[in-house]
Amino acid sequence: xxxxxxxxxxxxxxxxxxxxxxxxxxxxxxxxxxxxxxxxxxxxxxxxxxxxxxxxxxxxxxxxxxxxxxxxxxxxxxxxxxxxxxxxxxxxxxxxxxxxxxxxxxxxxxxxxxxxxxxxxxxxxxxxxxxxxxxxxxxxxxxxxxxxxxxxxxxxxxxxxxxxxxxxxxxxxxxxxxxxxxxxxxxxxxxxxxxxxxxxxxxxxxxxxxxxxxxxxxxxxxxxxxxxxxxxxxxxxxxxxxxxxxxxxxxxxxxxxxxxxxxxxxxxxxxxxxxxxxxxxxxxxxxxxxxxxxxxxxxxxxxxxxxxxxxxxxxxxxxxxxx
Numbered sequence: 511x512x513x514x515x516x517x518x519x520x521x522x523x524x525x526x527x528x529x530x531x532x533x534x535x536x537x538x539x540x541x542x543x544x545x546x547x548x549x550x551x552x553x554x555x556x557x558x559x560x561x562x563x564x565x566x567x568x569x570x571x572x573x574x575x576x577x578x579x580x581x582x583x584x585x586x587x588x589x590x591x592x593x594x595x596x597x598x599x600x601x602x603x604x605x606x607x608x609x610x611x612x613x614x615x616x617x618x619x620x621x622x623x624x625x626x627x628x629x630x631x632x633x634x635x636x637x638x639x640x641x642x643x644x645x646x647x648x649x650x651x652x653x654x655x656x657x658x659x660x661x662x663x664x665x666x667x668x669x670x671x672x673x674x675x676x677x678x679x680x681x682x683x684x685x686x687x688x689x690x691x692x693x694x695x696x697x698x699x700x701x702x703x704x705x706x707x708x709x710x711x712x713x714x715x716x717x718x719x720x721x722x723x724x725x726x727x728x729x730x731x732x733x734x735x736x737x738x739x740x741x742x743x744x745x746x747x748x749x750x751x752x753x754x755x756x757x758x759x760x761x762x763x764x765x766x767x768x769x770x771x772x773x774x775x776x777x778x779x780x781x782x783x784x785x786x787x788x789x790x791x792x793x794x795x796x797x798x799x800x801x802x803x804x805x806x807x808x809x810x811x812x813x814x815x816x817x818x819x820x821x822x823x824x825x826x827x828x829x830x831x832x833x
Contacts, residue, residue, distance in 0.1 A: 560798070561596065562588075565697065565728060565762060566789045566809050567823045575787040576820055579811075584822075586793050587808040597792035604638035605785060606656070606693035608685040611667065612704035614647040618672040620734050623771040624703050625667045627732065627778035631701060632660045634782030640695065642688055643667070647674030648710050650681035656692050675710035678702075679718045682757070686725045698727040699763070699785055701778070705734040707753060715753065722757050723804065724829060729758045730781045731765040732774060762825035795830075802832030 564586070568576040581598035609628055617624065632641075643654040643663045653666050682702070689698050708715075722729065731754040755765040766777045791809065806827040811820050 560794045561792050562795060562807075562828060563597075563696070563790055563792045564807060564809065564824050566791055567762070567784055567787070568789065568811065569821050569823070571818050575784065576817075577787055579789065579814070581791075583812045583814060584789070584791055585810040585812065586791060587810065588793075588795055588797065588805055590808075591796060593793040593796060595791055596794050597790075599790045600788070601790075602636055602786045603697055603790070604636050604640075604695045606689060606695040606698045607639060607641050608644060608689055608700045609641060609663065610644045610646070610681050610685050610700060610702040610704070611670070612647075612676065612678070612681075612702075612706075613645050613670045613672055613674075614676040614705075615673050616676075616705055617734075620705055620771050620774075621670060621672055623774045624734070625664070625670070627703060627774035628667060628701075629664060630775040631778040631782045632664070634779060634786060635660065636786075638695070640693070642685075642692075644681050644685045644688070645670060646677045646681035647672075648677060650677050650684045650711075652684060652688055655688070656694070676704070676706055676708055677710040677712075678704055678706075678708040678753075679711035679713045679715060682718050682729075683713045683721055686721050686727060689727055690725065697790075698725075700727055700729045701781060702729065702731040702754065703734070703774075703778075704731070704754070707751075719757065719760075722760055725761075726828070727761060728763040728785075728825070729761045730763040730784075731755075731758050732777055732781075733765055733767045734771060734774070735767055735769055760826055762823055764823065797830070800831045800833055802830055804829050 566584070568579060570576055577600065579600075581595055584595065584598070586593045586595055611624065611628070613621070635641075637658070640656045640658050641660065641663055642652065642656045643666055645651055645653045654663050657663065682700070685700055689700070733751050733754050735751055751765070751767060758765045766781070768774060768777060795805070797805070804827055807825065809822045809824045811822050813820060
């Protein structure tokens with residue numbers, strides 16, 4: 511049987527007309543969407559009030575977002591045991607978002623398009639979203655704390671200069687700490703724009719991976735890399751691509767590798783659209799032990815008839831409370 515509501519297969523271009531291309535100018539959040547009747551509770555992915563929330567992105571074989579699915583199209587498993595879905599929503603809920611912006615020496619000719627990418631990403635914003643900006647080269651710095659005024663961040667980026675080495679791991683760690691301490695919205699995400707791997711951080715890759723695993727934050731990355739065959743491709747760039755991809759996938763996000771800087775604004779806009787077209791599935795874990803252990807989560811799709819094979823992307827798990 512088909513769902514009662516017609517399934518809509520929407521590409522990012524169809525979902526968000528008008529965000530592709532165009533000159534950079536003052537950015538204002540798009541109008542606040544009408545309230546929906548099936549809103550998700552204001553809860554992180556960790557167990558709070560005995561509820562776990564998992565944001566899920568569904569795509570078709572052409573990587574277009576699939577909207578219009580119902581709760582009956584999903585099954586949730588924790589440590590291979592099926593869980594009962596308690597809440598289900600596909601609303602555009604407010605986000606707390608951190609932008610991590612690379613201004614190391616190798617970013618020189620890429621800065622202009624990278625700034626434009628941030629501007630295009632902001633055009634998908636909800637008026638209740640909040641943003642902060644972390645910049646990094648030799649070290650990582652919180653340049654703009656949380657704000658709803660997007661022009662404040664763009665003004666900061668206007669004066670960014672390219673110099674120094676690349677403290678990417680320190681920047682991710684700093685952003686996760688800022689998110690943990692000051693984020694007001696239940697849904698959280700980081701957008702990383704960088705052109706290579708780390709060569710200047712104090713934190714190790716293992717420390718950052720563990721911090722990412724503990725955090726309730728989706729990570730999206732745009733990696734600006736030289737072609738694999740290019741002589742100018744450094745060992746840090748080669749390892750950085752794998753690092754960003756692994757970290758993003760752990761959180762239910764993804765990395766978009768780019769070798770043409772002209773693609774940056776479109777890809778940033780696509781990431782913004784993806785964050786606005788996610789399902790949020792909530793369940794009360796059958797395992798009530800407060801043991802602080804990491805629990806693996808798997809979302810399975812019940813394939814609707816008449817559609818090609820769909821894919822669900824989501825966070826791999828969460829830490830149970832320890833007390």
